[in-house]
Amino acid sequence: QLVESGGGSVQTGGSLRLSCAASGMTYRRSCMGWFRQAPGKEREGVAAIYTGYNGFSYHSTYYADSVKGRFTVSQDSAKNTLHLEMNSLKPKDTAIYFCAAKAGDCYRWAEERDFGYWGQGTQVTV
Numbered sequence: 777q778l779v780e781s782g783g784g785s786v787q788t789g790g791s792l793r794l795s796c797a798a799s800g801m802t803y804r805r806s807c808m809g810w811f812r813q814a815p816g817k818e819r820e821g822v823a824a825i826y827t828g829y830n831g832f833s834y835h836s837t838y839y840a841d842s843v844k845g846r847f848t849v850s851q852d853s854a855k856n857t858l859h860l861e862m863n864s865l866k867p868k869d870t871a872i873y874f875c876a877a878k879a880g881d882c883y884r885w886a887e888e889r890d891f892g893y894w895g896q897g898t899q900v901t902v
Contacts, residue, residue, distance in 0.1 A: 783899045
């Protein structure tokens with residue numbers, strides 16, 4: 777189960793932090809991502825984080841070009857929570873933001889059909 781929080785309204789140039797609490801998933805290797813869907817548009821991948829294991833856990837991050845340098849995805853493994861820090865927000869960032877998760881790699885992190893677990897979404901308005 778994935779539950780998002782942290783959405784809201786903010787002025788252009790402002791910041792928001794989204795969180796996604798995950799439960800019931802204990803994959804050693806996993807990909808968790810953020811997607812968004814603006815009115816009248818298809819859902820698109822925003823960012824993702826891969827958790828791998830090689831004797832110890834490590835992470836790799838992925839971003840859409842439109843958010844690079846402004847958004848930061850992170851994961852609190854102890855709390856099994858995914859975050860998306862969004863800075864320098866623009867009106868075009870307005871959308872419903874969803875978190876998603878799947879076991880395995882993040883090679884196709886922007887392909888929504890590869891993700892089996894989804895949150896309910898949280899609205900971000902800029």
